[in-house]
Amino acid sequence: MAEQQTPAAEGPDALSLDEVVTYTSDLIRIDTTNRGGGDCRERPAAEYCAARLAEAGHEPVLLERTEGRANVVVRVPGTDPTAPGLLVHGHLDVVPAQAADWSVDPFSGEVRDGLVWGRGAVDMKNMDAMILAVLNSWHRTGVRPRRDVVVAFTADEEASAEDGSGFLAERHADLFAGVTEGVSESGAFTFHDGSGNELYPIAAGERGTAWLELTARGRAGHGSKANAENAVSRLAAAVTRIGAHRWPVRLTPVVSAALKDIGAVYGLEADLDAPGFDVDAYLAKLGPAASLVASTVRNSSNPTTLNAGYKVNVIPGSATAMIDGRFLPGHEDEFRATMDELTGPDVAWEFHHRETALTAPLDSPTYARMREAVREFAPEGIPVPYCMSGGTDAKQFSRLGITGYGFSPLRMPPGLDYNALFHGVDERVPVDALHFGVRVLDRFLRTA
Structure with a gap:
């Protein structure tokens, strides 16, 4: 016993x-x-x-x-x-x-x-x-x-x-x-929504990490000469496409649960699976609480560093950039395919650092115990699920x-x-x- x-x-x-x-x-x-x-x-x-x-x-x-x-x-x-x-x-x-x-x-x-x-x-x-x-x-x-x-x-x-x-x-x-x-x-920190509600988000997932190194190669030469194979131009075009890309909405089970539970605080009901459901309009109705989920309804890719050249009148033969990419559970293949498309034929990319996306069950006894522990000491608090945007x-x-x-x-x-x-x-x-x-x-x- x-x-x-x-x-x-x-x-x-x-x-x-x-x-x-x-x-x-x-x-x-x-x-x-x-x-x-x-x-x-x-x-x-x-x-x-x-x-x-x-x-x-x-x-x-x-x-x-x-x-x-x-x-x-x-x-x-x-x-x-x-x-x-x-x-x-x-x-x-x-x-x-x-x-x-x-x-x-x-x-x-x-x-x-x-x-x-x-x-x-x-x-x-x-x-x-x-x-x-x-x-x-x-x-x-x-x-x-x-x-x-x-x-x-x-x-x-x-x-x-x-x-x-x-x-x-x-x-x-x-x-x-x-x-x-x-x-x-x-997880389990107080989020004040500005309307008197105290939310306690408890994480049950993480987006995957995809830190990328982009490399553009071209023809080195004099800065005064026409050059259709300029590595800096090729890289800049790819980085611009990546930075401007609007990733499609992909609602994972944890994010869907977060949207529903947070929405319920404000009396909102939504059929998240309905054709034409506008997640951005729904997020706008959540006010400040939208920040708990807004970064996890999509994959993301943010350019963060650029490195090219060594003199103003010299066109370098290569140029590199770093991208902080994040992908949702189940959507790494989509991330890879999209990066292939956005970088194009003149820019290569590889993982500088990659880690998997995670998801955890919301119906587990352990998750229930976490919610109960928060409620015991913050009875006015509202535990809600969420997915971390980072790792x-x-x-x-x-x-x-x-x-x-x-x-x-x-x-x-x-x-x-x-x-x-x-x-x-x-x-x-x-x-x-x-x-x-x-x-x-x-x-x-x-x-x-």
Whole structure:
């Protein structure tokens, strides 16, 4: 018989609410800026997390593919050995921050005016701190979850993930044995719609990543001479076509559910499968809440970089560009075919980086538990499904058969835009939001 678990109503202990603030601040002060190309060192943050876990009686392991690019993994045994395991993961690296643009030192971890300030406050050292605080509270109070909970703190999420979740999935799959589902960033945060409603989007999908490198080749020559094989002109024409392309609407099951559930908040009903249904007109009726789904009703392709030439009077023989492409679950083939058409015969393209699109069931017991945990601590909140426009480490862990959800709970006040804080200036998180996150995460992980 499975050991009786502590009732969910008891919640985390009071010390954990202080710890989550301290841990968030401490982790921000450890500069783990990921500039890409391997320019990052997460090991000090990984050692910090491992030390906190060891203090609470856990046995974490540190793993590196590249020196200094450390990951931490620990398994917390559940009370039901027949239940599938649950992965909870958070990345340790952050994007760069230009200190001159900030009102505080972005790596100060300053706690001021009820807020913790610094790079990583919402993406995603706050979640790392919540995980640590919950596990340490469990140790002090003797709580065990029903399922095995495997925790992974990863490197390199803000770049290729090759030194982080990709490395773990490829080289250390045994640490995730029996795990069928996972949760991580970008879900269960407060979205204020400007009409008094508080939505809590919980992610059940991600668009696929298709970062492309375009190369145009032509005939090099003098800038004063006529040249019908100008590589720069060929590239510019292809980039213009890509940037101007209007992708067709493709409603996946998760996006369709999001449109219906969000629409219901405003008394809207729509037959999304009806011929001639105008999704853009429907989105306009959702007001600010449309932003939760507008980027996921289509594939997308945005030109981001150009590189050509070395002197004004010399026509170069080649020119390159980068495209940030994203494709919906089930629509990668359409994306590829469209890029073949848009680039044309004079421009070649290849994947600079590609990751799969994800979708997760909305009718799973795990998704229901996430909704219930949010409702318990935000009874006025309205949980809704959504698909992330970007991607997370869930893509790499999906190679192990792990279904991924976005669930890193934060109760944000009006006027503090969660999405705008991602990779933004003056990134910060309210202390109250961290407390809410610990309570909700604790409730979910106990009952999942």
